[in-house]
Amino acid sequence: MRRCQALVRLAGSALGPESGGSGGKHAAAGAASLARLSSTATDCQPPAFVFDIDGVLIQGRRTLPAAKRALAKLYSPDGSQPLYPLAFLTNGGGVTECFKAHQLSEWLGVNVQQSQVVLSHTPMRQLAAMYADQPVLVAGRGQVQDVMHRYGFRHVLNLRQLARAMPAAVPFHEDQGLVSGRTDLPCYTKTLKYGSPEHPISAVMVLTDPSDWYRDLQLITDVLLSRGMPGHTSPPDAPPVAVYFSNPDLLWANEFSAPRFGQGAFAACLETLYEKVSGQPLNAHFFGKPHAAPYRLAEELLLAQAAALGLVPPTAEAALPGLDSGAELAAQTSTAALDGIPWPFGAIYAVGDNPAADVRGANAAGSPWVSVLVTKTGVARQNCAVDCAQASCKVRAAM
Ligand SMILES: [Mg+2]
Numbered sequence: 422m423r424r425c426q427a428l429v430r431l432a433g434s435a436l437g438p439e440s441g442g443s444g445g446k447h448a449a450a451g452a453a454s455l456a457r458l459s460s461t462a463t464d465c466q467p468p469a470f471v472f473d474i475d476g477v478l479i480q481g482r483r484t485l486p487a488a489k490r491a492l493a494k495l496y497s498p499d500g501s502q503p504l505y506p507l508a509f510l511t512n513g514g515g516v517t518e519c520f521k522a523h524q525l526s527e528w529l530g531v532n533v534q535q536s537q538v539v540l541s542h543t544p545m546r547q548l549a550a551m552y553a554d555q556p557v558l559v560a561g562r563g564q565v566q567d568v569m570h571r572y573g574f575r576h577v578l579n580l581r582q583l584a585r586a587m588p589a590a591v592p593f594h595e596d597q598g599l600v601s602g603r604t605d606l607p608c609y610t611k612t613l614k615y616g617s618p619e620h621p622i623s624a625v626m627v628l629t630d631p632s633d634w635y636r637d638l639q640l641i642t643d644v645l646l647s648r649g650m651p652g653h654t655s656p657p658d659a660p661p662v663a664v665y666f667s668n669p670d671l672l673w674a675n676e677f678s679a680p681r682f683g684q685g686a687f688a689a690c691l692e693t694l695y696e697k698v699s700g701q702p703l704n705a706h707f708f709g710k711p712h713a714a715p716y717r718l719a720e721e722l723l724l725a726q727a728a729a730l731g732l733v734p735p736t737a738e739a740a741l742p743g744l745d746s747g748a749e750l751a752a753q754t755s756t757a758a759l760d761g762i763p764w765p766f767g768a769i770y771a772v773g774d775n776p777a778a779d780v781r782g783a784n785a786a787g788s789p790w791v792s793v794l795v796t797k798t799g800v801a802r803q804n805c806a807v808d809c810a811q812a813s814c815k816v817r818a819a820m
Contacts, residue, residue, distance in 0.1 A: 471770065515563020621655070627687070666705060
C-alpha cells in the first residue's frame with residue numbers, strides 16, 4: 422500500500438495534472454489512467470520507473486525543481502537508494518554512462534549509478550563485436566572517441582582528424598583548432614592509414630548531434646561513395662559502408678522557446694544528399710528511442726535492480742546468471758536472458774516529453790510499459806493523437 426501512496430503522491434504533487442484547453446480531455450484521462458495503473462501495480466506487483474532526461478528532468482542546463490521532488494519521493498530519505506527499480510533512458514549522449522550517472526546525481530540530489538543509465542549510444546556497444554578491429558569513423562560532439570574506445574572499438578577516426586588530413590575536401594570548413602594554434606591532434610589517416618585502400622573505413626557511427634553539419638555531411642558522403650577510402654578509387658567489389666545513428670530524434674527541447682533540430686534532422690540531410698548524388702538509398706541503421714534496443718536494455722537493468730531489491734523470485738533469479746549482483750549491469754546488452762522470466766513489475770512507467778520517441782517507444786514496447794507524457798517543459802505541449810501517451814502530466818517548471 423505504501424508503494425501505491427508514493428505513486429499517487431508522485432503523480433499528484435510533483436507532476437501536476439494537465440488541465441485546460443484541448444489537452445484537458447487527455448489530462449483527465451491521463452491522471453485517471455496513472456492512478457488506476459498505479460493501483461493495479463500496487464495490488465499485484467510493485468512498479469518500476471524509467472525517466473527521459475532532456476525536457477523532463479532538465480531544460481538545457483537547468484534542473485527542473487519538480488524533477489528533484491519527484492526523484493526524492495522514489496529514493497530513500499537520504500537519497501542513497503532507489504525504493505523501486507529505476508532507470509534513466511535518454512537519446513542524449515556524448516559521455517560515458519559513468520559520467521552521466523555522476524551528472525544526474527549532482528543535478529537531482531540522489532545517488533545514481535551507471536547501472537541505471539542507458540544513453541542513446543549504449544546499445545551500440547554490441548557493434549564492437551563486429552567492428553572492434555576495423556577502422557570506424559565517429560561523428561558527434563562530446564567525448565565520442567573516448568566512448569567508442571570504452572565500448573571496445575580499437576581503431577576510431579573522428580571527422581576533425583579526417584578533415585585535417587584532407588583539407589581540400591572541405592574548402593569552406595573553418596578549423597577552429599588550427600586558428601587557435603592547436604595542431605597537436607593525431608592524424609590517423611597519415612600515421613595509421615585509416616581510410617586508405619589498405620585500411621578502409623568499415624562503418625560510420627554518429628554518436629551525438631554533430632555541430633559542423635557542412636564538414637560532416639561532406640566527409641561522411643565522401644566515405645560512403647568511396648567505400649571507406651575517401652580520395653581514392655575503390656575496387657568494384659569493395660563492401661559498402663554502413664551508417665549507424667544513435668537516435669532518430671528530429672527535434673529536442675532545451676531552454677529555448679521552440680524545439681531544436683536533433684540528430685534525426687542531420688540523418689535526413691545525409692539520406693537526401695546521399696540519394697541525390699548516388700541514386701541509391703542510404704544504408705542507415707538507427708538506435709535510441711523509439712527503437713526496441715534501448716527498451717530491452719532498460720528492462721535488463723530494471724530486472725537486475727528488482728533482483729537486488731528482493732522482488733524477483735529465487736527461481737527466476739537463478740535463471741538470470743549475472744543479473745542478480747547489480748554490478749556492471751550497463752555492460753550487458755543481450756536480451757536473451759529475459760525470455761520466459763515473469764515480470765516482477767506491475768508497470769514500467771516511462772516518463773518522457775517527446776511523443777515520437779518516448780511515447781512511441783514505450784507503447785511499442787508493450788506491457789508492462791506505460792507511456793507517460795510530460796508537457797510544457799519539453800517537446801510536446803499536449804498529448805498527441807498519433808503517438809498518444811497512456812497518461813500525461815504537466816510539469817510545474819517554475820516551482
Ligand atoms: Mg526528452
